[in-house]
Amino acid sequence: MKKNDLYSKEEKRFRDKNKIYATQSVKQIAYSTDNRDFGQVARSIPCQDACPAKTNIPGYIRCVYEKRYGRAYELNRVANVLPGVLGRICSRPCESACRHGEPENGVSVGICHLKRSCADLKPASHKIIEGLYSPTNKHVAVIGSGPAGLATAHDLAILGHKVTIYEAEDKPGGMMMYGIPEFRLPRDLLLLEIKNIVRLGIEMKTGQMIGRDITLDELKNDHDAVVIATGCVSPRMLGVPGEDLVNLHNGLEFMRSVNQGGKPFVGKKVVVIGAGFTAVDCARSAIRLGAADVSINIRKTIEYMRIDETEKHEAQFEGIKTYSLIQPSKIMGENGIVTGIEFIRTRLEKTQRPPYRKSVPIENSQFVIKANSVIAALGQTPDSQVISNELGSIDKNEHKSGIDGVFLAGDFVTGSSDVISAVAGGKKCARAIDEYMTGEIRKQTVVRLENHKTTDRPRAFDFIGKIVMNTVEMDARLTDADTEVETGYKDDQAHEEAKRCYLCNLKYEIDPLACIYCSACIDVAPKDCIKMIKDVPVATDGTFGPYVETNQWNNVVSIAIDNANCIRCGNCLAVCPMDCISVTKTELIEIDT
Amino acid sequence: MPSNDHYVIIGNGPAGNHAASVLRNKDKDAKITIISDECTPYYYKPKLTGFIQGKISARELMVNGPDDYTNGYYKNIRIRLGQTIERIDPDFNAVFLNHMEKIQYTGLIIASGGQARVLPSMIPYAEHLSFIASYSDVMDIKDRIDKAEEFFIFGGDLVGFKFLRMLNAMGKKTSVLIYPNAFWPYNLTDDMLEKIIKSLSGLTSDIIVKDDIKKIEKNESGFRVFTQKGVVKTTDLIFSFNGMAPNIDFAVGCGLDTDHGILVDEYLKTNIDNIYACGSCAQVYNPSIKSYCVSIGWPNAMVQGEVCALNLLGEKKVVESVGRKYFDLEGVRIKTTWWDDINDDSLRM
Ligand SMILES: Cc1cc2nc3c(=O)[nH]c(=O)nc-3n(C[C@H](O)[C@H](O)[C@H](O)COP(=O)(O)OP(=O)(O)OC[C@H]3O[C@@H](n4cnc5c(N)ncnc54)[C@H](O)[C@@H]3O)c2cc1C
Ligand SMILES: Cc1cc2nc3c(=O)[nH]c(=O)nc-3n(C[C@H](O)[C@H](O)[C@H](O)COP(=O)(O)OP(=O)(O)OC[C@H]3O[C@@H](n4cnc5c(N)ncnc54)[C@H](O)[C@@H]3O)c2cc1C
Ligand code: SF4
Ligand code: SF4
Numbered sequence: 005m006k007k008n009d010l011y012s013k014e015e016k017r018f019r020d021k022n023k024i025y026a027t028q029s030v031k032q033i034a035y036s037t038d039n040r041d042f043g044q045v046a047r048s049i050p051c052q053d054a055c056p057a058k059t060n061i062p063g064y065i066r067c068v069y070e071k072r073y074g075r076a077y078e079l080n081r082v083a084n085v086l087p088g089v090l091g092r093i094c095s096r097p098c099e100s101a102c103r104h105g106e107p108e109n110g111v112s113v114g115i116c117h118l119k120r121s122c123a124d125l126k127p128a129s130h131k132i133i134e135g136l137y138s139p140t141n142k143h144v145a146v147i148g149s150g151p152a153g154l155a156t157a158h159d160l161a162i163l164g165h166k167v168t169i170y171e172a173e174d175k176p177g178g179m180m181m182y183g184i185p186e187f188r189l190p191r192d193l194l195l196l197e198i199k200n201i202v203r204l205g206i207e208m209k210t211g212q213m214i215g216r217d218i219t220l221d222e223l224k225n226d227h228d229a230v231v232i233a234t235g236c237v238s239p240r241m242l243g244v245p246g247e248d249l250v251n252l253h254n255g256l257e258f259m260r261s262v263n264q265g266g267k268p269f270v271g272k273k274v275v276v277i278g279a280g281f282t283a284v285d286c287a288r289s290a291i292r293l294g295a296a297d298v299s300i301n302i303r304k305t306i307e308y309m310r311i312d313e314t315e316k317h318e319a320q321f322e323g324i325k326t327y328s329l330i331q332p333s334k335i336m337g338e339n340g341i342v343t344g345i346e347f348i349r350t351r352l353e354k355t356q357r358p359p360y361r362k363s364v365p366i367e368n369s370q371f372v373i374k375a376n377s378v379i380a381a382l383g384q385t386p387d388s389q390v391i392s393n394e395l396g397s398i399d400k401n402e403h404k405s406g407i408d409g410v411f412l413a414g415d416f417v418t419g420s421s422d423v424i425s426a427v428a429g430g431k432k433c434a435r436a437i438d439e440y441m442t443g444e445i446r447k448q449t450v451v452r453l454e455n456h457k458t459t460d461r462p463r464a465f466d467f468i469g470k471i472v473m474n475t476v477e478m479d480a481r482l483t484d485a486d487t488e489v490e491t492g493y494k495d496d497q498a499h500e501e502a503k504r505c506y507l508c509n510l511k512y513e514i515d516p517l518a519c520i521y522c523s524a525c526i527d528v529a530p531k532d533c534i535k536m537i538k539d540v541p542v543a544t545d546g547t548f549g550p551y552v553e554t555n556q557w558n559n560v561v562s563i564a565i566d567n568a569n570c571i572r573c574g575n576c577l578a579v580c581p582m583d584c585i586s587v588t589k590t591e592l593i594e595i596d597t
Numbered sequence: 598m599p600s601n602d603h604y605v606i607i608g609n610g611p612a613g614n615h616a617a618s619v620l621r622n623k624d625k626d627a628k629i630t631i632i633s634d635e636c637t638p639y640y641y642k643p644k645l646t647g648f649i650q651g652k653i654s655a656r657e658l659m660v661n662g663p664d665d666y667t668n669g670y671y672k673n674i675r676i677r678l679g680q681t682i683e684r685i686d687p688d689f690n691a692v693f694l695n696h697m698e699k700i701q702y703t704g705l706i707i708a709s710g711g712q713a714r715v716l717p718s719m720i721p722y723a724e725h726l727s728f729i730a731s732y733s734d735v736m737d738i739k740d741r742i743d744k745a746e747e748f749f750i751f752g753g754d755l756v757g758f759k760f761l762r763m764l765n766a767m768g769k770k771t772s773v774l775i776y777p778n779a780f781w782p783y784n785l786t787d788d789m790l791e792k793i794i795k796s797l798s799g800l801t802s803d804i805i806v807k808d809d810i811k812k813i814e815k816n817e818s819g820f821r822v823f824t825q826k827g828v829v830k831t832t833d834l835i836f837s838f839n840g841m842a843p844n845i846d847f848a849v850g851c852g853l854d855t856d857h858g859i860l861v862d863e864y865l866k867t868n869i870d871n872i873y874a875c876g877s878c879a880q881v882y883n884p885s886i887k888s889y890c891v892s893i894g895w896p897n898a899m900v901q902g903e904v905c906a907l908n909l910l911g912e913k914k915v916v917e918s919v920g921r922k923y924f925d926l927e928g929v930r931i932k933t934t935w936w937d938d939i940n941d942d943s944l945r946m
Contacts, residue, residue: 107683107847108695305856307849318715328856329889352854354868361854369887438617472721477811479825532697 006341041451043547045590048567050116054101056428058449058592059083061098061115062509063437066460068118069502071495074130076122081132082594084427085158086151086197089180090582091120092490093189095281096312096424102293103508108238108531109571111470113505116314120490121498123193132200135596139163142441145170145227147214147391150178150285151423152231152414154201155430156437163438163446169206170223171456172213178235179415180423182260186486187292215390224409229437232405233430235415240382242277246335247380251342255282255381262289271376273297275345277332278381280310281464286379292485295376298324303331303350303363308375314473318489320522322481331363333370334379344374386416404435411437448597459574460507466571506572511588513577516562518584521561525576525585533569534576536560599908601627604909605692605700607682607847608631608708610642611895614661615902616706617674623910627774629674630700631666632692634681637732638662643895645735646763649742657734682709685851687869698792704909707848707859707867707874709901711841711891716752719837720811725820729760738834745833746768749822751810752776755893757838758797765800772803772830774810820876843878843891856880858891863915865905872908875901881916 046053051061060079066078080087098115099105105112142165146153149171157167175181176198180189202208206287214220214234223230239254241247251269255278261268274290276283279302287298300319302309305328309316317324329350336344349369353532354362396406400418403411413433414426439445474491481487493501514534516527526534538559539552551564565576577585604620606613609631620629623814639661647653656662666674681695693700713728725737748764750757751774766770775790794804805828812823821832843858854868858880865873865881877897882887892901904916 107693108697305854305860307855317717317720351882351889352860352868366887478718 008240020083031256034453036451038451039446039546040542040548041590042264043505043543044165044567045451045509045592046547048590049131049331050101050103050568051098051113051508052592053084053586054097056425057083057431058099058428059098059119060509060591060593062505062507063591064122065113065505066507067503068121068498069505071411071499071525073122073126073498075131076118078133079128080119080122083431084424085155086180086423086427087119087196088193089189089295090424090427091118091123092193093180093184094119094312094424095310096314097424099312103506103571104288104504109594110466114439114470114493114501116312117471117473117493118501119495121493121501124492125495125498134204134559136162137446138205138449139166140150140164142166142228143226144231144437144441145223146231146233146234147223147234147268148172148178148414148416149176149198149208149210149479150233150235150414150426151180152235152416152426152430152433153178153231154198155432156231156233156434157206157436158201159431160206161206162436163434165438165441167206167227168227168266169202169208170212170214170218171208171210172216172234174210175324176208176210180330182263182471183282183285185259185262185289187481187489188285188487190488212417213390215392220392220410224407228441229411231411231413231433231437232395232416233413233426233433234386234391235426236384236386236389236420238379242332242335242380242382244332244334246337246342249335249337249342250340251377252335253286253377253379253491254468255286255379257383258379258381259289262293267293269377270295270379273376274299274379275373275375275377276300276379276381278302278379279304279308280381280383280420281381282383283381284311284315284319284324286381288319288322289485290377290379291322291324292482298326300326301330301332301347302326302328304352304361305329308361311550314490316359318475322478324391327378329363331365332378332380333365336372337415342375342378344371344372345378346372355507383420385419388416403429403436409440411440423464445597447594449592449594452591452593454589456510456587458475459572460510461503461572463573463575466573467502468500468504470504472511492508508570508572510572510580510591511567511590512565512570512572512576512589513586514563514565514580515584515586516564518546518582519563520582521560521563522581524579524581528565528575528579530573530575531569531571533571535564537562540564600624602627602703602705603701604629604706604741605702606706606708607633607692607817608710608844608876608878609635609676609678610708610710610876610898611639611660612710612878612898612902612905613706613708614639615899616708616906619903619906620910621672621674622786623906631674631679632677632680632682632694632700634679635733636679638665638676638678640732641895643759645729645732646759649729649735649739650763650767660704682847685848685853685872687852687872690871703871705872706902706905706909707845707872707878708876708898708905709844709847709878710898711843711877713837714840714842714946715837716839719810721743722810726814726835727817728837729756741834742767745819747819747834749820749830750774750834750838751835752837752839754838754840757836760836760838761797761800765857771801772805772832773797773801774805774808774824777839790854832874833882841877841893843880845878856889860889864908864913865901865916866908871909873905875916876906884915 064076064079094116099112102112114375139445144160144165144167146157147168149169157169160167164270177194239256264561268291270293274295276287283300287300290298330347331350332345333348334346349366352361353364405412411433413430535551535553538554541549543549606617613631617629617631638659640658644658649660666676682692682696685701691701693699712945715731717721728734748771766939808824808826811825814821822830845855845859849855858878859874861867861874862882863884865875880891882889907914937939
């Protein structure tokens with residue numbers, strides 16, 4: 005029997021196409037700090053670029069595909085110390101940027117659901133690995149145990165510093181504990197991930213309010229550096245008559261009460277005002293408190309709501325309506341109790357700065373609707389006065405206050421944002437403090453480049469539909485208000501969803517010196533991804549700008565793959581008669597300097 | 598001097614076609630292109646139920662045949678069927694088709710209509726549901742409707758009742774689950790609901806109210822529908838009639854202001870000067886109620902298409918709603934014309 009007869013026809017075809025494997029015995033790896041490589045990674049991997057923590061998304065999705073959930077969890081944890089939490093409640097800027105969601109490419113990959121899968125499906129025996137530095141004898145005080153404080157504390161502890169967290173509340177976690185409702189984020193999971201952070205030797209002192217129990221000066225005297233990560237706690241007010249009526253709730257207070265087991269009065273008809281996470285959580289909690297008619301009312305249009313699609317969907321599923329282009333002008337009441345609300349209609353007007361639209365009231369367009377309660381969830385701002393009125397000029401980028409040795413992280417410095425931004429800010433802040441205390445840069449981000457010979461996935465994967473998240477039925481949501489609504493992917497569902505990722509971290513390049521300009525690759529390309537170019541401009545920040553295309557053969561300097569359009573199908577690689585197309589795996593990694 | 602203008606119209610329904618004919622009448626030289634993702638020429642959606650029943654032929658369903666665009670009223674209008682607009686790039690005055698072709702315009706009219714709304718609660722079961730919102734929907738299901746004996750209809754809306762009448766005339770057995778708040782674009786009060794049930798009792802013997810679908814199971818021959826209150830129905834086909842959602846995905850994020858639909862002022866102009874929208878994809882500012890609303894119905898789409906075209910050519914005509922101010926929904930008079938009139942508190946409480 006010939007050796008080839010061992011294989012079925014299909015398998016043989018697969019083996020032939022992939023025979024290149026056999027020659028890939030030696031890995032060629034390079035590390036780069038060249039801006040052009042950073043620029044290329046940002047352009048090529050849109051999901052990672054959109055993630056404030058720069059999570060290696062294609063890397064962990066590939067591990068999920070290979071069912072290496074533990075490794076996938078670790079890849080997440082390098083960038084973000086709360087993978088299980090963020091796999092549930094992240095605002096998902098990555099999914100809006102995902103190449104699979106671009107026009108013609110279908111629907112973005114369920115990046116966040118897959119992140120959750122890493123946490124849910126990793127083996128019980130999984131061990132978290134930390135690359136610890138030796139002790140430095142430096143001591144840092146972190147004020148606030150929200151995601152920013154936790155991430156800062158974790159990274160400082162890794163770098164060998166002693167850390168104490170001072171938290172005003174009885175439990176750690178910040179808004180993850182007191183803002184986000186339990187039906188979206190189970191508290192045992194949150195506490196487990198917090199435990200995995202503090203077990204590095206971080207001391208957690210709860211019930212300690214800085215500015216009341218201890219002063220900032222006292223902390224400064226006892227520590228080498230102090231981080232303020234106290235978030236945003238001052239709620240924005242409606243600023244309309246009737247704000248003092250009974251049954252007008254402030255969104256943050258309302259959620260805090262619900263999360264501590266309280267049952268604030270809502271009545272049958274509830275009007276929620278606001279366009280962010282808090283508004284939606286208040287509305288969904290009101291349904292669980294027995295309201296029958298709950299609406300979210302927003303000043304601009306649904307396009308400008310600051311929540312992700314899944315949350316929008318779940319709110320709709322629970323029967324919550326959204327009314328746009330209206331803003332409250334008066335809260336109506338009788339005998340000091342809310343009876344309704346007067347709205348004025350609005351229209352959009354262009355502005356010069358993001359988000360480029362503001363809402364403008366339309367004169368004489370007021371109308372009144374009845375309501376048993378009103379929840380004002382307009383967001384919140386930081387309250388620096390509690391800690392000190394003398395923080396001086398703040399450098400947001402460097403995370404520095406005007407006081408030597410006092411640093412800032414999270415919502416306190418950025419204004420109300422989201423958990424992943426707070427985590428990313430915490431990490432950056434830890435690096436800044438380390439440099440301040442040691443006088444050295446001890447960690448650096450570089451681009452790792454590794455030769456890679458295959459596409460890693462067949463084109464058929466591109467046509468798999470998105471796997472829908474499993475959720476509990478409405479009855480169960482109402483029977484126990486804390487029941488987690490989303491129940492996660494099962495093992496085979498995670499594997500299937502992971503197949504959908506194009507693996508944009510694989511960079512395709514044509515070697516212009518070997519290319520014979522046969523244009524076979526252009527003929528088989530499914531996208532406008534291979535271009536005849538006459539120039540590649542370099543931008544002011546040292547990265548490559550978009551290619552300058554030409555259709556005049558005389559002017560062509562190269563046929564080039566535009567990695568911002570490439571869906572990594574491998575068609576070009578398969579047809580190239582000169583084998584001049586190379587694939588390189590590109591990753592942002594942190595190295596010790 | 599011949600005009601260099603190229604007016605591109607997205608959508609081949611009444612709004613798009615009426616816009617095209619006005620443009621052609623007023624500007625003899627301009628290039629006019631209608632692009633539609635449907636493969637059929639301009640047809641009467643309201644007559645689809647008659648077509649299913651076999652009362653009218655496919656030819657009678659058509660308003661215009663392909664020849665009408667080379668001769669007569671619609672002369673010299675390029676009609677491109679079966680081609681989907683994927684994206685608009687207002688900075689370069691271009692639309693992109695899904696086969697990567699780029700078409701340049703001097704003026705753009707968006708008349709992309711609406712598609713059957715799938716209730717968020719029904720998304721997990723969407724593959725089991727049938728809709729009647731276009732000719733291709735009908736072609737997909739026509740034979741199965743002929744063969745099927747039992748039908749489950751849920752939601753409501755005007756099209757739903759039209760369909761129910763049709764099934765009754767065809768001698769089919771039907772069950773109807775009515776959502777008082779899904780009678781797009783109205784919410785029904787208990788009083789209204791009672792009258793409607795009375796009126797519908799002539800068309801179906803099985804009306805379910807104040808209940809909801811819990812689960813749908815597919816079996817060999819059809820489906821089993823389970824309701825929250827424990828009713829179980831075996832049926833051959835399930836139809837969802839829960840209103841229409843504007844078709845605007847291709848326009849979101851390109852710089853046009855959108856909400857439920859594409860936001861336009863009373864002149865049907867979007868926030869970008871040379872782009873207008875009309876028909877059931879537009880969310881129109883109505884100065885008399887000082888609010889934006891999505892209009893419904895064929896007559897509104899026709900008038901909006903015409904106003905849109907005139908304004909694109911430089912006029913300043915305010916659009917007005919046409920048709921009946923009140924709708925007769927199975928014997929109940931309901932204020933109509935505008936969708937989701939939250940101004941009217943009686944509809945919200
Ligand atoms: C209801 C609600 C829902 C949300 N949902 C989401 C979501 O789904 N996804 C998402 O990404 N983001 C969400 N967010 C936003 C997110 O929670 C915040 O952006 C994030 O928690 C900010 O992190 P932080 O560490 O900067 O601050 P915080 O989480 O606010 O933590 C600050 C901590 O500092 C403590 N503190 C304050 N003052 C003092 C003091 N003087 N002394 C000691 N301790 C002090 C506070 O008690 C708190 O524990 C939501 C927010 C709310 C309110
Ligand atoms: C079964 C049925 C019965 C009805 N009965 C009545 C009635 O009795 N009375 C009444 O007044 N109204 C009735 N209507 C409603 C009426 O048909 C609509 O209000 C009217 O068709 C809206 O017109 P339009 O031009 O805005 O959009 P449409 O007629 O929906 O046309 C929009 C066109 O744009 C196309 N399109 C959408 N997106 C794209 C894209 N990305 N690229 C290219 N093309 C695109 C669509 O495929 C479609 O061809 C009925 C509707 C249905 C479905
Ligand atoms: S396809 Fe994968 S790698 Fe590419 S952007 Fe989407 S999630 Fe990221
Ligand atoms: S792998 Fe090649 S052919 Fe496929 S999308 Fe990328 S550049 Fe185009």
